[in-house]
Amino acid sequence: MDEGYVTQGDAYPRPDDFIVAPEDVVGVMFFKIPYIGALVRFAGTVEGLLVLVILPALILILQEVSEITSQMKEQK
Numbered sequence: 001m002d003e004g005y006v007t008q009g010d011a012y013p014r015p016d017d018f019i020v021a022p023e024d025v026v027g028v029m030f031f032k033i034p035y036i037g038a039l040v041r042f043a044g045t046v047e048g049l050l051v052l053v054i055l056p057a058l059i060l061i062l063q064e065v066s067e068i069t070s071q072m073k074e075q076k
Contacts, residue, residue, distance in 0.1 A: 004019035
């Protein structure tokens with residue numbers, strides 16, 4: 001049996017000595033979110049980091065700087 005799933009417990013540093021066959025896996029899909037896997041894969045790239053983290057952070061910083069400078073101008 002070459003196909004199957006390799007399992008490993010959370011308290012043991014090595015994988016289990018046996019492979020679980022696909023027909024032995026019991027699971028139920030509750031719901032599906034389309035394209036979420038593609039989004040997760042994209043987030044793991046340099047471009048994804050830029051678009052999903054750095055760009056929004058930069059926008060927030062620029063908004064705050066703009067707000068602070070406008071408040072400083074009003075105080076003068």
